[in-house]
Amino acid sequence: GAVVSQHPSWVICKSGTSVKIECRSLDFQATTMFWYRQFPKQSLMLMATSNEGSKATYEQGVEKDKFLINHASLTLSTLTVTSAHPEDSSFYICSAGRSRDGYTFGSGTRLTVV
Amino acid sequence: AQTVTQSQPEMSVQEAETVTLSCTYDTSESDYYLFWYKQPPSRQMILVIRQEAYKQQNATENRFSVNFQKAAKSFSLKISDSQLGDAAMYFCAYSVTGNQFYFGTGTSLTVIP
DSSP, X not given: OOOEEEEOSEEEEOTTOOEEEEEEESSSXXXXXXXXXXXXXXXXXXXXXXXXXXXXXXXXXXXXXXXXXXXXXXXXEEEEEOSOOGGGOEEEEEEESOGGGOOEEOOOEEEEEO | OOEEEOOOSEEEEETTSOEEEOOEEXXXXXXXXXXXXXXXXXXXXXXXXXXXXXXXXXXXXTTXXXXXXTTTTEEEEEEOSOOGGXXXXXXXXXXXXXXXXXXXXXXXEEEEO
């Protein structure tokens, strides 16, 4: 079945620095990937849709300049949290695949900004 | 707008017993997909079961089955013979082909030994 790899699993960074999270489709090509954010004991909130070769589509309220998404190839999408602040600390999850089959999710990245 | 509602924030079930998790959704689409995902403490999202809206037959996957009521826009999950490993957050999700998922708020399931 479809496998999605997300890296790193967890990261701690200093306030003001940038952090890059990678999402890879290992055994299939993904023209579209999705990025979610999840706060403790809450549901997944869609942040943006990553489109290969074009600009990402951001959900309302998500800052494009803070959460930079790049989908430069059919198997890789990256999310960069720029100038991170403690309020950006969260769990970030990507997904890819085909909606009718049920998207496959990465294992998530726990970001802590100190 | 599409919305997914899970009215049970927490549920508990005795081991080996049966539990049903509720989910309702709102949509104007006629063709769509519904899913139940499980999120254990590891936070890995795991697909439990899926249902295509155009199919009247309820989906089943081993101990997991759904009660899909299209007219009522209801999609409940039944877990039979509950096991300790079933303890997790369960999310109901809706999707139109090619588009993103809309998730419910989740139900935390506790399995009592």
